[in-house]
Amino acid sequence: MVKTLNFSILMSPNNPISMSNIVKNYFRVLEVITSFNIVLNTEIRAGRRLKMSDLEIVALSLTSEYMSIDSENSFFNQLQKGEIPNLIERSQYNKRRKKLFHFTEEIRQHLYSKFIEFENYFIVDSMPLEICKMARHNRIKICKDDFHTAPDKGFCASQNTWFYGYKLHGVCSISGVFQSIDITKASVHDVHLLKDLKYQLSDCVLLGDRGYLSATQQLDLFESANIKLETPMRKNQKGYKKQPYIFRKSRKRIETLFSQLCDQFMIRRNYAKSFKGFKTRILAKIAELTLVQFINKFIFDRPINNIKTQII
Secondary structure: OOOOOOHHHHOOOOOOOOOOHHHHHHHHHHHHHHOOOOOOHHHOOOOOOOOOOHHHHHHHHHHHHHOOOOOHHHHHHOOOOOOOOOOOOHHHHHHHHHHOHHHHHHHHHHHHHOOOOOOOEEEEEEEEEEEEOHHHOOOOOOOOOOHHHOOEEEEEOOOOEEEEEEEEEEEEEOOOOEEEEEEEEOOOOHHHHHHHHOOOOOOEEEEOOHHHOOHHHHHHHHHHHOEEEEOOOOOOOOOOOOOOHHHHHHHHHHHHHHHHHHHOOOOOOOOOOOHHHHHHHHHHHHHHHHHHHHHHHHOOOOOOOOOOOOOO
16 A cells, blocks of 8 residues: 655655656645545555555556646656656556556546535536547557457537547536546447446436437436436427526536547547557546546635646
8 A cells, every 4th residue: 555645745845855747746646546545456466566556656647647748758758767756667657557447447436426415417428539530540550459449430420520439428417527438439329328327327317419319218217217318309309399498508518528628638639559558548537637626626625627727
C-alpha cells in the first residue's frame, strides 16, 4: 500500500524541492485516490518488490490526461530526474498502465459513488471515436489484433458523416457525472446499449435522443427495472407530442460533457496501436474528468463542471 502523503508539506513554500506543475498535480491526484483506501489485490505478488505501486501508476496516468499530454514520450521527457520518487521506465509504465485497466475503472466508480445520492434522472448518448480518416481505413492496422475488438465503419447522424473507429456510449447524471461508459464498434446502433442498462440502473427516468426510440426496449426497461425511457417523438409518428422543454434542456448536459472530453482531454486524438491501449486511454480520460469534478465539489466547493481549473 502507498504511504499516506502529507500534501501540505510537499506544497509548502519552505520546501527546498522545486517541482514542476506536472509533479504538483501528480501528488494532488495521488493524495485524493490514496484517501479512498481501496484494497488492491494486484499489490499481492510473488517475486521482487515493485518500484512504483499500482496507485502511483494510476495517479501518473490520470495526471498525464489532466495535463492533456497524450504522448507518453513527451510526458516522460518533461519529468526531470528525481522529481517523482522511484519513477519507472516509460515502457514499464505503459505495460502496467494497461494491466491496471480494471483498477482504474474501480477508482472511477468509487468517485462516481460520491455523487449519486438522490439521483433518479439520467441521460444516455453516444459519440464517435475516430481512429483514422476514411481515406486510410482500408490499409490501417491499428487495433486490428482481434476481429471482435477491431474497428469498423459507422455513421454519425449529428455530424451527417461516415467515420471509422468506435463509439463511446455514456450514461451520466443530471449534474454531469458519468455513471457508466461502454465502447462498441462504430456500426453498433445506440439502441443496443439499452439491453445492458437494465442491469445497471433501476427506478429512474432515462433521457435519450431519437437514436434510442424503440417501443420494445422502452417496455422492456420499464417492466424489468422500472426505468422510464424518455425520448423525443418523430413528427410523423401517430399521437406526436413535443418533448417537454426541461427534458430537452437537461439532455444537453451529456453533450457538454462530450465537448469537454474533446476539448480539455482530447479524447479524439489517438496514439494507441492496440485496442487494449486505446480503451485504457479512453477510460483514463473519463476517470480524470470525474476526479476533477470530485476535487471541485469536495475539496474546493466550486461548480463541479469547471474543468479548466487548477486542482492544486
